[in-house]
Amino acid sequence: MKMLNQEEAKRISDKVMSLSKADECRVQISGSRNGNIRYARNAVSTAGLTENTQLTVSVAFGKRQGTASINEFDDKALERAVRRAEDVARLAPENPEFQPAIKKQEYKSSATYNEATAAIDPEYRAEVAAVSINACRKQGLIAAGFFSDTTGFETVANSNGVFGYQTLSNLGFTITTRTEDGRGSGWATRSATDAKKFDAREASEIAIEKALKSVEAKALEPGRYTVILEPAATSEIIGRMFGAFDARRADEGRSFLSKKGGGNRLGEKLFDEQVNVWADPWNKDVPVLGWDDASMLARERTDVIKGGKVASLDYTRYWAEKQGQRAAGRHGNMIMAGGGKSTEELIASTKKGVLVTRTWYIRMVDPQSLLLTGLTRDGTFYIENGKIKHPIKNFRFNESPVSMLNNIDELGKPVVIGGDEVRFQMLIPPMKVRDFNFTSLSDAV
Secondary structure: OOOOOHHHHHHHHHHHHHHOOOOEEEEEEEEEEEEEEEEEOOEEEEEEEEEEEEEEEEEEEOOEEEEEEEOOOOHHHHHHHHHHHHHHHHHOOOOOOOOOOOOOOOOOOOOOOOHHHHOOOHHHHHHHHHHHHHHHHHOOEEEEEEEEEEEEEEEEEEOOOOEEEEEEEEEEEEEEEEEOOOOOEEEEEEEEOOHHHOOHHHHHHHHHHHHHHOOOOEOOOOEEEEEEEOHHHHHHHHHHHHOOOEHHHHHOOOOOOEOOOOOEOOOOEOOOOOOOEEEOOOOOOOOOOOEOOOOOOEOOOEEEEEOOEEOOOEOOHHHHHHHOOOOOOOOOEEEEOOOOOOHHHHHHOOOEEEEEEEEEEEEEEEOOOOEEEEEEEEEEEEEEOOEEEEEEOEEEEEEOHHHHOOOEEEEOOOEEEEOOOOOOEEEEOOEEEEEEEEEEEEOOO
């Protein structure tokens, strides 16, 4: 992939807009190099590298819109894309919720790019797999894992003078370890913008320890327990809540944030006072692009929950105009305040409880209360007098993140949880929660 620099991206964007005869024109260019390596049963199974650069042009005649995408950048290809988008727009019905192209924005750059991550090559990926596999072999365990890295750039522009350009890089890693008889299982995940902060051996050793300790799991009666949720387990549950702060759904009565009789619950205290959540594109641990791809609006640092109160809702431009509110770029990360304790220190302060490594296969039961159902997996343990006493069989749970965040005993030190692209990142603490509702047992490990 040829990584377009800012000057090249600006020249191509300007060329596309100059070719358009529509009332307005919007351009997005993205390029990425995605590398990966996958292993299973202690052997590498696949490795790959994909490169792509794509340009999307959107035009409008009045409220009629058309879009076309290409991955060629010569003058003829650019003109074909513009003409195609215009043809589609002329045939399209009017969009009753159409919003004209935004006015010029000020985009503040964030630290989404790191040289060490961008320099990752096949040898680096192979070393990640080798370190993990060898560590598992030494313990007589079977490893399966996936490492991926992304380097790329994003550009947005429109005919009102908007222009943004930013480079990005990221990496993600997951590992599952199993005992040969299949009775023990451990898991770990890592994400980072800076490759120097990633250690495949450290992550693998955590998964190894959990696999070895989870053998001979005992059944514990379903019921309500004090639970310590590791950050990855926490993120799978409350991540679904973060996606539900949409103002329109709340105003139209389709959300847990809907108020009886109409309106939304902005400003109401719905969570424990310890709960503080905000979005910040410039956070050094989870930086994201300075704009929202969908709307091209600039992102801002925004309180989402403050002292347990709903501090803000997400407004699309259409809904903000309809409700007399102000729209801003949708969040690219979520950061939750915590304390200074590690997961191990939370365990040490627990008289009786359950440690959950991972939650998975989560499904929505009731959108109005955000009731979710899911399973624990890859290391669930019974805690007694501040120590892990023995492994226990996995549970199915029925729980709402709203209820969960009202039952907090203590929050630990936040850690990064995310994927292999700078799209949505979280900084989430482990948490000790009381009365977590386990409804039945699961035989899966």
